[in-house]
Amino acid sequence: MLFRSDICIPLQDILNSMLQSGVYPNKWKMSQITPLPKCNNPSEYKHYRPISLLFHLGKLAEQVIVDKMRFTIDKVISPSQFAYRPNLSTTDALLKYIDDLTEQLDDPGTKFIQSAFLDFSKAFDRLQPALVIEKMISYGFHTKIVSLVSSFLSGRKQCVKFSNCFSDYILTHVGSPQGTKLGPLLWLIYVNDLQAEDYHCIKYADDTTFYRRSTDHFSTNLIGDAVSATNTWSFKNSMILNSSKTVILNTSLSTRHSHVSDVILEDVVLSPATETKFLGVIVDDKISFSEHSDFLVSKCNSRLFLMRKLKTLGLNNAGLKTFFESNIRSILIYGAPAWFTIMCKQSKDKLESIQRHATRVIFPHLAYDERLTELRMQTLHDFIFSICVNHFKRIEGDPSHPLFKCISFNHCKRSSRSRNTGTTHFCPATCRTKKLPNSFFYFYGIF
Numbered sequence: 001m002l003f004r005s006d007i008c009i010p011l012q013d014i015l016n017s018m019l020q021s022g023v024y025p026n027k028w029k030m031s032q033i034t035p036l037p038k039c040n041n042p043s044e045y046k047h048y049r050p051i052s053l054l055f056h057l058g059k060l061a062e063q064v065i066v067d068k069m070r071f072t073i074d075k076v077i078s079p080s081q082f083a084y085r086p087n088l089s090t091t092d093a094l095l096k097y098i099d100d101l102t103e104q105l106d107d108p109g110t111k112f113i114q115s116a117f118l119d120f121s122k123a124f125d126r127l128q129p130a131l132v133i134e135k136m137i138s139y140g141f142h143t144k145i146v147s148l149v150s151s152f153l154s155g156r157k158q159c160v161k162f163s164n165c166f167s168d169y170i171l172t173h174v175g176s177p178q179g180t181k182l183g184p185l186l187w188l189i190y191v192n193d194l195q196a197e198d199y200h201c202i203k204y205a206d207d208t209t210f211y212r213r214s215t216d217h218f219s220t221n222l223i224g225d226a227v228s229a230t231n232t233w234s235f236k237n238s239m240i241l242n243s244s245k246t247v248i249l250n251t252s253l254s255t256r257h258s259h260v261s262d263v264i265l266e267d268v269v270l271s272p273a274t275e276t277k278f279l280g281v282i283v284d285d286k287i288s289f290s291e292h293s294d295f296l297v298s299k300c301n302s303r304l305f306l307m308r309k310l311k312t313l314g315l316n317n318a319g320l321k322t323f324f325e326s327n328i329r330s331i332l333i334y335g336a337p338a339w340f341t342i343m344c345k346q347s348k349d350k351l352e353s354i355q356r357h358a359t360r361v362i363f364p365h366l367a368y369d370e371r372l373t374e375l376r377m378q379t380l381h382d383f384i385f386s387i388c389v390n391h392f393k394r395i396e397g398d399p400s401h402p403l404f405k406c407i408s409f410n411h412c413k414r415s416s417r418s419r420n421t422g423t424t425h426f427c428p429a430t431c432r433t434k435k436l437p438n439s440f441f442y443f444y445g446i447f
Contacts, residue, residue, distance in 0.1 A: 022147030028058030052177035062181040079402040083205040084184040090279040094338035102439040112252035114222040115211035119245035123206035125175040129153035196226035243268040247276040289339040293347035355380040392444040
């Protein structure tokens with residue numbers, strides 16, 4: 001890679017001056033807003049996501065600030081937050097939620113678990129710079145970094161670009177531009193103090209989920225205090241909780257009781273749903289993931305049709321395999337560690353059939369095993385299994401991982417010697433239900 005000294009040296013001087021003065025260059029704070037549609041047929045402004053296009057040198061400056069902030073952020077951000085953090089993903093957030101459900105439902109005292117999936121309206125656009133700075137000071141960020149962030153958020157100008165048309169630039173006083181490197185970290189700081197006592201919480205960016213178990217079949221509004229705390233936090237932080245997108249889910253393994261009583265939250269009556277999409281995965285009230293399986297099959301069938309069209313247009317076998325792996329299999333394996341072991345065999349077979357059909361498009365006259373050999377592929381079941389094992393080993397090998405404590409180890413030396421190894425081993429608990437033995441940390445812990 002070649003470096004231009006006539007560019008690098010002046011840029012280095014600008015960045016050093018920025019860090020020393022605590023002032024972010026004004027020219028790099030001008031952004032063009034490009035509206036990207038959230039749905040197929042957008043008809044209202046809320047159907048678009050405003051993405052900021054900024055100067056490339058500004059992105060480099062933001063990365064420098066992010067690197068300076070990372071150490072403090074890793075210390076102060078709650079372990080319930082899984083977004084924008086190294087080695088964490090939506091899969092880890094899903095694992096935490098499903099693991100908590102299966103473990104708590106295995107307790108005979110648990111009758112059901114009530115969850116509230118909360119949504120904030122235009123969260124990033126409502127972020128208040130003064131409050132961000134106040135929270136950064138309270139968390140102990142370096143004064144120069146605080147000054148830089150304050151300068152970064154103040155005096156920003158933006159225009160809207162649509163096709164080849166541009167609006168006039170206007171000054172913005174609130175919000176963090178979507179599309180910046182610094183914006184997501186500022187949101188983590190902003191939402192870090194959102195909590196509710198005695199409730200489990202999972203955060204992923206602006207998605208917040210509270211849940212709590214009930215020891216009484218006839219309890220209805222368990223989650224009210226958590227929503228009340230969220231409303232209080234929203235008022236103090238200039239956020240708006242979108243009650244129309246808030247979903248209540250009552251999870252139970254009982255077939256004798258139905259937990260369908262309406263829940264009243266801040267004068268809004270919500271009927272518990274039987275399923276909801278959580279971070280891209282459909283979670284149902286029985287933790288069966290059968291609806292998620294049907295959703296994946298439906299989504300992939302349309303892409304199989306496109307794959308057949310590509311075959312008729314002359315795309316070679318290597319190209320068809322690449323299309324399958326990047327556009328179909330990637331959908332089938334998303335979040336798999338959270339749901340695959342719990343899913344029933346019938347649902348797994350439906351997913352395997354997608355791969356069967358895709359490989360048949362490439363080699364229509366060969367048996368499935370022969371097609372896999374020719375393509376140097378595993379069955380979908382084996383491929384997902386290997387992904388799950390690797391994910392478990394990654395968590396097991398990182399004591400700083402938020403999910404490391406979900407693994408139960410047996411520290412008995414006699415047990416270790418009996419298995420001819422000097423390491424500790426997973427110590428399985430006695431299970432009352434069929435869900436817990438099939439949960440991720442139990443299943444792969446004893447594998």
